[in-house]
Amino acid sequence: MSYRNPHWNPDFDYSHLENEHKKYGIYPGIGAVQHFCQDMSIGLKLGWGGLLKKVRYYRKINPQAEDFYDGLENVILGVQDFIRRHVEKAREMAKKEKNPTLRRNLEEIADINERLINDPPRTFREACQWVVWYQMIARMYNGSGSMGRIDVWLNPFYERDIAAGILTDEEAIFHLACLLLNDTQYFQLGGPDASGKDVTNRLSFLVLEAAHRLKTPVNIGIFVHKGLDPKLLRRGIEILFEDKKGSPKFLGGDAVIEGFVKNGYPVELARERAYSGCHWFAIPGREYTLNDCVKINFAKVFEVAFWELMEDREVEPSVEELWRRFEKHLRKAIDVVREGLDFHMEHMHEVFPELVLDLLCYGPIEKGLDASNGGVEYYNLCVDGAGIGTVADSFAAIEQRVEKEKRLTWQQLAEHLKNDFKDAEEVRLMLRNIPRYGSGGTRADEWAVRIAQTFTRLVKEKPTRRGYNLIPGLFSWASMISMGKTVGATPNGRHAGEPISQGANPEPGFGGSPTYLAVAVASVQCGYGNTVPLQLDMDPILAKGENGIEKIEALIIGHFKMGGTMINMNVIDKDKILEAHEDPSKYPDLIVRVTGFSAYFASLSKDLRQIVVDRILSEGS
Numbered sequence: 001m002s003y004r005n006p007h008w009n010p011d012f013d014y015s016h017l018e019n020e021h022k023k024y025g026i027y028p029g030i031g032a033v034q035h036f037c038q039d040m041s042i043g044l045k046l047g048w049g050g051l052l053k054k055v056r057y058y059r060k061i062n063p064q065a066e067d068f069y070d071g072l073e074n075v076i077l078g079v080q081d082f083i084r085r086h087v088e089k090a091r092e093m094a095k096k097e098k099n100p101t102l103r104r105n106l107e108e109i110a111d112i113n114e115r116l117i118n119d120p121p122r123t124f125r126e127a128c129q130w131v132v133w134y135q136m137i138a139r140m141y142n143g144s145g146s147m148g149r150i151d152v153w154l155n156p157f158y159e160r161d162i163a164a165g166i167l168t169d170e171e172a173i174f175h176l177a178c179l180l181l182n183d184t185q186y187f188q189l190g191g192p193d194a195s196g197k198d199v200t201n202r203l204s205f206l207v208l209e210a211a212h213r214l215k216t217p218v219n220i221g222i223f224v225h226k227g228l229d230p231k232l233l234r235r236g237i238e239i240l241f242e243d244k245k246g247s248p249k250f251l252g253g254d255a256v257i258e259g260f261v262k263n264g265y266p267v268e269l270a271r272e273r274a275y276s277g278c279h280w281f282a283i284p285g286r287e288y289t290l291n292d293c294v295k296i297n298f299a300k301v302f303e304v305a306f307w308e309l310m311e312d313r314e315v316e317p318s319v320e321e322l323w324r325r326f327e328k329h330l331r332k333a334i335d336v337v338r339e340g341l342d343f344h345m346e347h348m349h350e351v352f353p354e355l356v357l358d359l360l361c362y363g364p365i366e367k368g369l370d371a372s373n374g375g376v377e378y379y380n381l382c383v384d385g386a387g388i389g390t391v392a393d394s395f396a397a398i399e400q401r402v403e404k405e406k407r408l409t410w411q412q413l414a415e416h417l418k419n420d421f422k423d424a425e426e427v428r429l430m431l432r433n434i435p436r437y438g439s440g441g442t443r444a445d446e447w448a449v450r451i452a453q454t455f456t457r458l459v460k461e462k463p464t465r466r467g468y469n470l471i472p473g474l475f476s477w478a479s480m481i482s483m484g485k486t487v488g489a490t491p492n493g494r495h496a497g498e499p500i501s502q503g504a505n506p507e508p509g510f511g512g513s514p515t516y517l518a519v520a521v522a523s524v525q526c527g528y529g530n531t532v533p534l535q536l537d538m539d540p541i542l543a544k545g546e547n548g549i550e551k552i553e554a555l556i557i558g559h560f561k562m563g564g565t566m567i568n569m570n571v572i573d574k575d576k577i578l579e580a581h582e583d584p585s586k587y588p589d590l591i592v593r594v595t596g597f598s599a600y601f602a603s604l605s606k607d608l609r610q611i612v613v614d615r616i617l618s619e620g621s
Contacts, residue, residue: 006031006142006352014343017336023304024333025297025483028340029381032293033352034144036371037276038360039285041153043134044127048083049118051359052076058365065368071355072365079137080117087114124157124167128175132182134360139183141356145219146276148284150187151204158203169206176210184217184597188275190232191223191253194268200229208232211247212239217591217598218247221275224560225253237552241543241571245591246598250567251275252531252560259565260529263380263469270529278597279475279503279531279566280382285361287378288371291530292475294341296333297483298451299387299490299500302394305329306491310414317410319399323450326391331458334383338464341381345466349373380469382530385455386476386483388448389501389510392437393492396444400434417489420496432493438506438520445520452504452524452532460528473530474504478594481607499611504532508614514538518555522562531565537612538571570612577601581613 008031021028046054055076059069087110094106112126121127131147131154138144161167189207190200211218222228222236236248260270260281273281280291305325309317349370357371358364364375401407407430408416421428435442452474459472476483484499492507494500501507504521512520514536521534543549556567570592580587584602592601592612601609 006033009347009351012343012347012351014340017340017343020332020336021340022486023300024329024336025300025486026333026337026340027293027295027479028337028344029290029294030340030344031348031351032290032344033142034138034146034354034357035277035280035291035293035382036287036289036354036357036376037146037148037274037282037284038138038357039153039362040131040134040148040360042285042360042362043120044130044153044157045120047116047118047120047130048076048080050120051365052080054365058368062368068349068353068368068370071353072359075137075141075355075359079133082137083113083117083133087117121157124154124161124172125175127154127157128179132179134356135179135183135185138356139185142352142354144357145183145185146282146357147185147187148274148276149189149191149199150207151189151201152199155201155203158206169202172203172206173210173213176207177214180207180211180214180218181216184219186219186221186276186278188251189220189222189236189248190225190228191251191274192225192227192257192271194271196227196267196271198225198227198229200232204229204232205235208235208239208248212243215243215245215589215591217245217600219597220248221251221566222248223251223253223275224556225257228253233553233556234549237543237549237556240569241538241540241549241552244540244571244573246568246570249569250556250560252563252565252567255525255527255560255563255565256281256529256531259525259527262528263471265378273529278477279473279533281529281531283378286363286376287380288376289380289382289471290341290344291382292384292477294337294382295384295386295476295479295483296330296337297387297487297500298330298385298391298455299394299483299487301329301333302326302391302490303487306414306417310410319395319403322398323395327454327458330455334455334458337383338462338470341468341470342464342466345372345379345468380471380529381464382473383459383470384473384475384530385452386474386480386503387500388451388474388504388524389437389506390490390492390494391451392444392448393432393434393507394490395447396436396442397431397434397491397493399443401431413491417491420489421493428493428495430493431491432509434492436492436506436510438510438512438517440512440516440519445523448520448524452526456526456528459526471528471530472526474524474526474532476500476503478608478611481611499607502535502611505535514555518559518564519562522559522564525563525565527563533566533568534559534564536567536569538569540571540573543571577613581609584609 055072090106090110097103121130189204257270276282282289349372353370369375437444437448456472480499480502485497488496525532590601
């Protein structure tokens with residue numbers, strides 16, 4: 001698990017919501033930690049000593065928040081002691097080291113970190129070192145991985161050292177590689193400043209180069225927008241296809257910005273949001289979001305609607321009546337999510353305050369309030385839908401095979417689903433082999449758009465009772481496996497317990513090309529500032545030959561011009577991945593992009609490996 005379970009305090013009882021959570025396959029987000037973005041520039045400016053002074057200053061102003069300030073102060077004192085012990089160890093190792101180069105490096109490590117116990121970093125190397133300490137403590141505290149715009153907050157140190165002649169690009173690449181090696185946190189490259197001017201700089205390319213030379217899992221996103229330096233996008237594509245490690249990913253910046261503005265925010269603020277996690281953005285230090293924590297399983301909602309319809313003896317089954325009930329239950333699921341989010345916001349600061357992220361936000365220290373409790377300026381809570389491909393194909397299959405062609409009655413379909421297609425493989429294949437979502441111009445494509453638009457409308461029709469704004473998205477993370485285990489057989493020919501469709505992607509085997517896939521996912525965007533990622537697996541041969549890179553670039557830009565918001569792209573040899581699936585030990589260094597994150601293929605569970613394999617087989621057909 002990459003997220004810490006804070007063990008919700010049972011005194012804050014939400015058992016009255018749990019039956020509905022189970023009924024609709026809701027991941028409610030109650031007790032979810034991190035998943036918003038601090039502003040690293042605060043820490044780089046103040047250092048641990050400056051943060052401690054700030055905490056102690058505002059403690060006197062807000063005496064009612066003594067416990068909260070105790071927590072913040074203990075975090076800082078703990079980090080300082082942590083660094084101090086490493087300084088002592090480095091000096092001890094230096095005394096024993098016979099190699100003069102290694103000895104000098106250990107002495108430099110000790111000197112640098114002795115300063116960083118209290119003082120803010122002065123040089124590029126010191127800044128990278130400070131970030132590593134923060135990374136480690138944030139990850140240990142609650143799994144946090146949000147870092148934001150590395151080429152913005154590190155660039156002043158880079159430019160100052162280059163001008164002073166104390167840093168070369170090779171040295172900068174080495175320090176960046178060490179930082180990236182430390183943890184697979186999330187970084188953005190490029191993008192606009194508040195005025196709309198692209199921030200791409202020399203450091204943006206050096207970060208890419210460091211990841212390229214490192215060749216381990218990294219999570220770097222290139223912010224593709226109208227003003228982007230085209231050289232950054234092209235270099236990102238070249239590295240993606242050369243390394244075949246699933247990085248970098250590509251962010252549909254214009255659609256993300258335009259979508260966030262629709263929530264009532266000025267465009268200048270929308271431009272400040274930074275890529276900070278698997279599929280999400282946040283305003284660094286100013287916005288609490290719960291991104292990627294709250295999910296509704298569309299397939300489970302569909303299942304409830306279907307069986308309610310079949311058990312109602314007073315109504316003649318029809319696709320439109322099934323849709324009416326699906327929409328009714330989807331509204332109920334979203335209302336339950338609203339109630340749960342209010343409950344979370346009421347009590348989270350009492351259960352597990354966000355102490356490490358609080359340190360680098362605007363407001364928590366000043367107000368004496370945790371980020372989950374009014375400490376920051378903006379609150380926009382994410383709600384994701386999952387399984388759109390499974391449900392769209394199910395509606396289309398019933399419409400075609402039952403209502404139009406009358407190859408099955410509603411009752412026969414219900415019996416086959418109840419029995420998980422036992423002794424009825426021909427029926428299952430008949431339902432599965434319809435023109436599916438992702439094939440282009442199909443009824444299933446139309447159903448997918450209808451589902452996405454309805455979900456978006458229902459999420460946006462009102463805030464929570466406590467006034468929190470909700471932002472819809474479509475993303476399953478790796479939860480399509482666990483979500484699928486709770487859903488019986490579905491009318492699209494899916495067996496009971498099998499994974500639901502991943503994120504906004506069609507079901508595996510949909511029969512379309514990467515272009516069809518890009519068009520399909522662009523058509524179901526929610527459009528309010530959270531992403532609906534495209535998961536795309538490509539054969540490395542596509543980038544070879546004349547204009548190969550240009551064709552990939554055209555696909556990326558074309559998807560974003562249609563409203564796409566993120567592309568997670570794998571570049572994998574199909575035969576190699578199939579062989580690795582059979583025996584992962586043959587390829588211990590094989591890296592793939594699973595959903596919003598990259599990982600060593602051999603480290604994945606068999607179920608997650610199968611998800612990647614199914615996707616590749618589907619898109620290669």
